[in-house]
Amino acid sequence: MSHKTRIGLIGYGKTGKAVANVLSTDPRFELCWIARRTAASSPQTHPDTAIPIFGVDRQSFEILFARHPVDAVVDFSSQEAVHAYGEIVRKRKIILVSAISAYSKSDLAYVRNLGKHTRVMCSPNITLGINFLMTAANLLRKIAPFADVEILEQHFKEKPEISGTAIKIAEKLGLEDNQITSLRLGGIIGEHEVIFGFPHQTVRLVHSSIRREAFGTGAAFALSQLANCAIGFYTYEDLLLQTVNNDLPKPGFAGVGN
Numbered sequence: 001m002s003h004k005t006r007i008g009l010i011g012y013g014k015t016g017k018a019v020a021n022v023l024s025t026d027p028r029f030e031l032c033w034i035a036r037r038t039a040a041s042s043p044q045t046h047p048d049t050a051i052p053i054f055g056v057d058r059q060s061f062e063i064l065f066a067r068h069p070v071d072a073v074v075d076f077s078s079q080e081a082v083h084a085y086g087e088i089v090r091k092r093k094i095i096l097v098s099a100i101s102a103y104s105k106s107d108l109a110y111v112r113n114l115g116k117h118t119r120v121m122c123s124p125n126i127t128l129g130i131n132f133l134m135t136a137a138n139l140l141r142k143i144a145p146f147a148d149v150e151i152l153e154q155h156f157k158e159k160p161e162i163s164g165t166a167i168k169i170a171e172k173l174g175l176e177d178n179q180i181t182s183l184r185l186g187g188i189i190g191e192h193e194v195i196f197g198f199p200h201q202t203v204r205l206v207h208s209s210i211r212r213e214a215f216g217t218g219a220a221f222a223l224s225q226l227a228n229c230a231i232g233f234y235t236y237e238d239l240l241l242q243t244v245n246n247d248l249p250k251p252g253f254a255g256v257g258n
Helices: 014-023 061-067 082-092 105-114 128-143 164-173 213-226 236-247
Strands: 005-010 029-036 052-055 072-075 095-098 119-122 148-155 180-184 190-198 201-209 232-234
Touching: 005 014, 014 029, 014 213, 029 061, 061 082, 072 082, 072 213, 082 105, 095 105, 095 213, 105 119, 105 232, 119 213, 119 236, 128 164, 128 190, 128 201, 128 213, 128 236, 148 164, 164 180, 164 190, 213 236, 232 236
Parallel strands: 005 029, 005 072, 029 052, 072 095, 095 119, 119 232, 148 180
Antiparallel strands: 148 190, 190 201
16 A cells, blocks of 8 residues: 555544554555534543544534544444445445454344445454454364364453354354353453363363453454455455465475475
């Protein structure tokens, strides 16, 4: 990319604020605006920056995109939001990075359909580490389908539901919901562990979220990869495997006599 990618961020909760911290300091991107559901009583900007924060509703998204055009949108808001801005993204062919974990089947079908007209990446957990964990766990599951597998997820006390990431891991590995154990302890941001029980050995794949800024670095990776992709719908695993295929040396067979 010869110029900075102009970004619009939708969602300004705890995670959205952390993502804004990362994207606003990454030299590859220009964070142009932040959109939140509730309008502020007076104009606001992201702390220590001049990035404006807009209160939006379904009708005002069109005005926002027209007045402040962007090349990509990063969504950390809610499952309903995509229906408010989705057709704008489609029409303007704006890159979409969605980090929504609670999409219904119909929501996800709509997001997939957007991928027919622009570049879309959707993942319930957008950290690099957890997506590497899922890719590695899936590989080990294929190598050793006979192993016992359990998932342990730990989060802060206030999180009531089972982790969407843990459910996604279970689906990926062909596991049932009863193979997920949930713990709610203190102020843990998030930890996921996949445990493989083999005869005579155990393999544990663990990912811990230390700060919410990890979601920002994950979004930055997705944006940088999508910039080089064709129009389509992608998962985070697709982008990781694309990076491996493009950047790592191709394996060869060093047999006897070579």
